[in-house]
Amino acid sequence: MNKTVSAETGVKLYVNTIIKNKSGLIGVIMILFFVALSIYAVTNFSNVSHQWENSIYWETYPKNAMPYWMSYFNPNKIFATEAITTKPSIIYSSNTYDIYQLNYNFTWYKEMAPTDVVFYIKTNSPIESIQILWIKPDGTNITLSTTSPVSVSDLITYSSSIDSYITEQIGYVPPSTTSQTLSQALFGYEGKGLLNGTIEKGLYRISITIVTSPNTKILLNKVYLEGNAYGLFGTDSYGRPIDLGILLGFPNALEIGLLTSIISVIGGVIIGGISGFLGGKTDSAMNWVTLVILVLPALPFLVVLSYIMRPNLILEALLIAFLSWPFYAIIARSSAQSIKNETYVEADKVLGIPSYRTFFTHFLPRLTPFAIAYTALGVPGAIILVETLSFLGLTPAGLVTWGSILNSAESNLAAVNGWWWWILFPGVMIILVSIPFVMIGFAIEKAVFGGK
Amino acid sequence: MPILTIKNLSIHFYTPKGVRKAVDRVDLELNKGEVVGIAGESGSGKSTLALGIMRLINYPGKIVSGEIYFNEENILKMSEDDFNKKIRWKKIAMIFQGSMNGFTPVFKIGDQIREVMEIHGYNGDYDKRIKELLNMVELDESVANKYPHELSGGMRQRAFIAMALALNPEILICDEPTTALDVITQAKILNLLKKLKKELNLSIIFITHDLALLSEISDKLYIMYAGAIMERGDSLQIYKNPKHPYTQLLMEAIADINKDYIKGIPGFMPDLANLPNGCRFSNRCPFAMDICKKKEPELKRLDGDRYVSCWLY
Amino acid sequence: MGYKTYLIKEIIIYVTVLIAAMSLLYILTYPVIQEVLKATVQTEAEGFKQAILKHASGHGNLNLTSINILVNKYKASLMAAYGLNQPLYLKYFIQMKNLLIFNFGNAYFLTAPNGSHKVYAIIAAYLPYTIILFTTGTIIVILVGTLLGLLSARYAGTVWDKLVPTIAVVHSSLPTWWLGFLLIAALAYAIKIFPPGGITSIPPPKSPLMYSINMLYHMALPLIAFFIVNVGGFAYVVRSLVISTTKEDFVMTAKARGLSDSRILYRHILRTASPSISTQVALAIAGSFAGGLTTEIVFNWHGVGWLTYEAILLNDLPVILGINFVLTVILLLALFINEMIKGYLDPRIKAGE
Ligand SMILES: Nc1ncnc2c1ncn2[C@@H]1O[C@H](COP(=O)(O)OP(=O)(O)O)[C@@H](O)[C@H]1O
Ligand code: SF4
Numbered sequence A: 001m002n003k004t005v006s007a008e009t010g011v012k013l014y015v016n017t018i019i020k021n022k023s024g025l026i027g028v029i030m031i032l033f034f035v036a037l038s039i040y041a042v043t044n045f046s047n048v049s050h051q052w053e054n055s056i057y058w059e060t061y062p063k064n065a066m067p068y069w070m071s072y073f074n075p076n077k078i079f080a081t082e083a084i085t086t087k088p089s090i091i092y093s094s095n096t097y098d099i100y101q102l103n104y105n106f107t108w109y110k111e112m113a114p115t116d117v118v119f120y121i122k123t124n125s126p127i128e129s130i131q132i133l134w135i136k137p138d139g140t141n142i143t144l145s146t147t148s149p150v151s152v153s154d155l156i157t158y159s160s161s162i163d164s165y166i167t168e169q170i171g172y173v174p175p176s177t178t179s180q181t182l183s184q185a186l187f188g189y190e191g192k193g194l195l196n197g198t199i200e201k202g203l204y205r206i207s208i209t210i211v212t213s214p215n216t217k218i219l220l221n222k223v224y225l226e227g228n229a230y231g232l233f234g235t236d237s238y239g240r241p242i243d244l245g246i247l248l249g250f251p252n253a254l255e256i257g258l259l260t261s262i263i264s265v266i267g268g269v270i271i272g273g274i275s276g277f278l279g280g281k282t283d284s285a286m287n288w289v290t291l292v293i294l295v296l297p298a299l300p301f302l303v304v305l306s307y308i309m310r311p312n313l314i315l316e317a318l319l320i321a322f323l324s325w326p327f328y329a330i331i332a333r334s335s336a337q338s339i340k341n342e343t344y345v346e347a348d349k350v351l352g353i354p355s356y357r358t359f360f361t362h363f364l365p366r367l368t369p370f371a372i373a374y375t376a377l378g379v380p381g382a383i384i385l386v387e388t389l390s391f392l393g394l395t396p397a398g399l400v401t402w403g404s405i406l407n408s409a410e411s412n413l414a415a416v417n418g419w420w421w422w423i424l425f426p427g428v429m430i431i432l433v434s435i436p437f438v439m440i441g442f443a444i445e446k447a448v449f450g451g452k
Numbered sequence B: 001m002p003i004l005t006i007k008n009l010s011i012h013f014y015t016p017k018g019v020r021k022a023v024d025r026v027d028l029e030l031n032k033g034e035v036v037g038i039a040g041e042s043g044s045g046k047s048t049l050a051l052g053i054m055r056l057i058n059y060p061g062k063i064v065s066g067e068i069y070f071n072e073e074n075i076l077k078m079s080e081d082d083f084n085k086k087i088r089w090k091k092i093a094m095i096f097q098g099s100m101n102g103f104t105p106v107f108k109i110g111d112q113i114r115e116v117m118e119i120h121g122y123n124g125d126y127d128k129r130i131k132e133l134l135n136m137v138e139l140d141e142s143v144a145n146k147y148p149h150e151l152s153g154g155m156r157q158r159a160f161i162a163m164a165l166a167l168n169p170e171i172l173i174c175d176e177p178t179t180a181l182d183v184i185t186q187a188k189i190l191n192l193l194k195k196l197k198k199e200l201n202l203s204i205i206f207i208t209h210d211l212a213l214l215s216e217i218s219d220k221l222y223i224m225y226a227g228a229i230m231e232r233g234d235s236l237q238i239y240k241n242p243k244h245p246y247t248q249l250l251m252e253a254i255a256d257i258n259k260d261y262i263k264g265i266p267g268f269m270p271d272l273a274n275l276p277n278g279c280r281f282s283n284r285c286p287f288a289m290d291i292c293k294k295k296e297p298e299l300k301r302l303d304g305d306r307y308v309s310c311w312l313y
Numbered sequence C: 001m002g003y004k005t006y007l008i009k010e011i012i013i014y015v016t017v018l019i020a021a022m023s024l025l026y027i028l029t030y031p032v033i034q035e036v037l038k039a040t041v042q043t044e045a046e047g048f049k050q051a052i053l054k055h056a057s058g059h060g061n062l063n064l065t066s067i068n069i070l071v072n073k074y075k076a077s078l079m080a081a082y083g084l085n086q087p088l089y090l091k092y093f094i095q096m097k098n099l100l101i102f103n104f105g106n107a108y109f110l111t112a113p114n115g116s117h118k119v120y121a122i123i124a125a126y127l128p129y130t131i132i133l134f135t136t137g138t139i140i141v142i143l144v145g146t147l148l149g150l151l152s153a154r155y156a157g158t159v160w161d162k163l164v165p166t167i168a169v170v171h172s173s174l175p176t177w178w179l180g181f182l183l184i185a186a187l188a189y190a191i192k193i194f195p196p197g198g199i200t201s202i203p204p205p206k207s208p209l210m211y212s213i214n215m216l217y218h219m220a221l222p223l224i225a226f227f228i229v230n231v232g233g234f235a236y237v238v239r240s241l242v243i244s245t246t247k248e249d250f251v252m253t254a255k256a257r258g259l260s261d262s263r264i265l266y267r268h269i270l271r272t273a274s275p276s277i278s279t280q281v282a283l284a285i286a287g288s289f290a291g292g293l294t295t296e297i298v299f300n301w302h303g304v305g306w307l308t309y310e311a312i313l314l315n316d317l318p319v320i321l322g323i324n325f326v327l328t329v330i331l332l333l334a335l336f337i338n339e340m341i342k343g344y345l346d347p348r349i350k351a352g353e
């Protein structure tokens, strides 16, 4: 093998190798797909990402819903949210107040009550009072009312009405009422067995009466029969769809992973390359600096710095790069030393070509393929570090990351409650996005070092 | 009866770019006490042939046909275990171009020679034998206690020769044993081999790309090109009167000291996975004729043990 | 260069590296931590003042000026306790000197289980748990990883050979804490096989035997997660080292000498690759003392990683510095010992370069 391949044919060779290597090719395709997803996320959902921490924004979404495709296994117990709407009719109007009535009909044949019922009435001025008559298929009914009417109300809003209804039916005060129990009360047969899980099937009617100030318009109205299944990956305790969060996390993961890896590899290759190239005192000094950074306990150190600096994405990339370049410097240094021992560099010295030129003509080109391999291999490490920091609550401000989703899964006791989709999918994404980089890195590594 | 007879040996490498016929139907005979030289450009299959004799062809290479007789036994038919016990190093030893790196770096020279004797069940006093061997290759006895990196390249090569001789082999294969050494050390090693051949009545296969070197040591000469033998015969006769155009060009090149003889022949050796039709030298041969591109010449016997593979004869 | 000079030179390098690394940590964390401490002093002084005022309202013999003097005195004592009133360079030198003599001072907020405020007592209380979990895990990973790496290097082209790069991909793409989190959800809550976290049950069993069994039971899940994630990486490194050694000239000549494959692998190749493997072992074991910070948090395993995180959340600078110092010293020691072992294993190094 001719050792003095020019850099250009060298790089071409590696590109070829990656693409020819089956796993390398799969890696490239996967990355292109992820990049496309990222672009899609950035162009279509950047406004949603600003709302991510705003729980009101997600109010009408089902909470802790499992992935929708789970309903395939048990459609009567696992189902999506249904929304119904109606045409409001004005039943009284005066110059002091207006009364509207909204009548909804729906049929319910599932084995389980909705996880919650959300009433959404958007008006152009505040609602002064609201009363809901809930009529079950057998004609029994319950009236829900609240002292503080709002435009979006769920069953918890009416818990005092429902609680007293339950007490009346079963004969004692219910121990604790979740949205699910409240909903069961609205769907169960009246009597002692109200909460035993049986569901009255058939046509339900809801009649909502609201009192508003005069000339108020109802802009939108909806009743959500909240399901327990939503979207590809379900929702979290705030109703945020996991699939959306994952999508929003894509550009951030890729950006920071690539940025960090590129900065640290370039830094490491230049520092290690120069160090190995120059040798002597400079080499010892640079080696010492490398060692100083290398011995810092990386994660604790990074956690300290992220905690006190609260970095944005770029600064965080720089911080991680600052702690990881020594690994590349060490390898680059030893490569540079072995290149240096090769005769043509010696020959250059004899010919008196200034050494900086030798560095750029002989060293950097030879280190390029090496740098590409390590950049690819460095990306997963960087992504995992960032997601780890996020998981510890150190997400760069304003970003949605998979680590931050997992962080809220942990603090909302997802493991205890069995909300596996909240834990599983964001983590799987970390793996999925890492794998192609590892595969490409291994493929180049094989091409660069395997041929010897 | 030759001590080593190779008949119709073919060794192919199954690479992604095709099947490389590194050794293509080669015949060879080595008589007791004789030095057979094999010469040819780099990449012509010399090392593959040598490794084939030692049965050291690794994936993706394979010995696809042929027989190799040591005395009268076909060593290709032996089980790996038998071959290890009876032949390898005991009867046939080998020194390599990289022999100076042939010692395991973490063990002392003496211990490595001892290991070879131990696993092959040498009877006798190991320490005495090691000293004897080191003396034989003109090394100080203290070398036994040294690590490989403590010796110079030439000393390591000598030490390796000592290790090769440890079990009194009958055949010594030398694959470019001097290529990586400086000229003075080269000459010393060569003289050492000549001396050992005489003293121990060794039979030697000496491989090199440096034809000039062979004139000093070989009795018989084989010229190899692109995996096949182009010409063979008595060494002196070939030097005096090369027949094959390839041999002639090689000879011209060494006669002219100003010419690097490999570059001296215009053109490139063909891809061993993609040999031209007819004569494999036809793309570079100044005498090429029509038939040369159509039909492959056989290795024809001219007289005595002189053979040439060329349509000119 | 004699071996002694070589040794002294190495020691100087390692000590200066240690000081430089600690200075870096100190300088980078200094400004923010100072702010936090000043704020803490301010709120504590304010609380003190309110308490006096409440108390004084009943008596009337304390006027506002004397109260202010009292508060200022209290403030000054707090400033002194947190070391806030010394000039910067002095603070730095005192801090470095104290670190080097392993005097980490008192923690601001954290305490050891026995009530001590001494940083070294706190670290000493938590470090053993990290060692029990992660050093054990690392040793298992090293043993199994080496075995897998050797098998994969030896049986090129077989399942073994393909297995190791595949599990190495797992290593490079799977965060241990996430796997732990998932395992907790699956094996501690969904199917209740393992405890979800902690070092022992609460209250811990009385008898030492039951205590140990209980602790092993709690270690199982984090160990499984740690093992799954890390074994592939170690195996891959061993495999690469062995394979690159296999390509060296001496392996072919060893074969020519009639040595058996297993003798070549286990005696010649492994022995030659052992200095590099020893470096990997040293780094892995040194790294294990830092624990998996995040993994410890997920499993509520109160080791050094967990302690570090608590200290960071509380801005407990002496503890943060102390832990980082101890971990850095351990790493440097490991590197140093590794140099010595390498010198022993590799005759090329023993010569003193
Ligand atoms: N391990 C191998 N894999 C593929 N091809 C090989 C291998 N070893 C040798 N070859 C091929 O065999 C040919 C002969 O090589 P070699 O025997 O080393 O030649 P020489 O010793 O005459 O220089 C080369 O052209 C090379 O392409
Ligand atoms: S056969 Fe033809 S081409 Fe081949 S060497 Fe002879 S003359 Fe030249």
Ligand SMILES: [Mg+2]
Pocket: B043, B046, B047, B048, B176
């Ligand atoms: Mg050769």
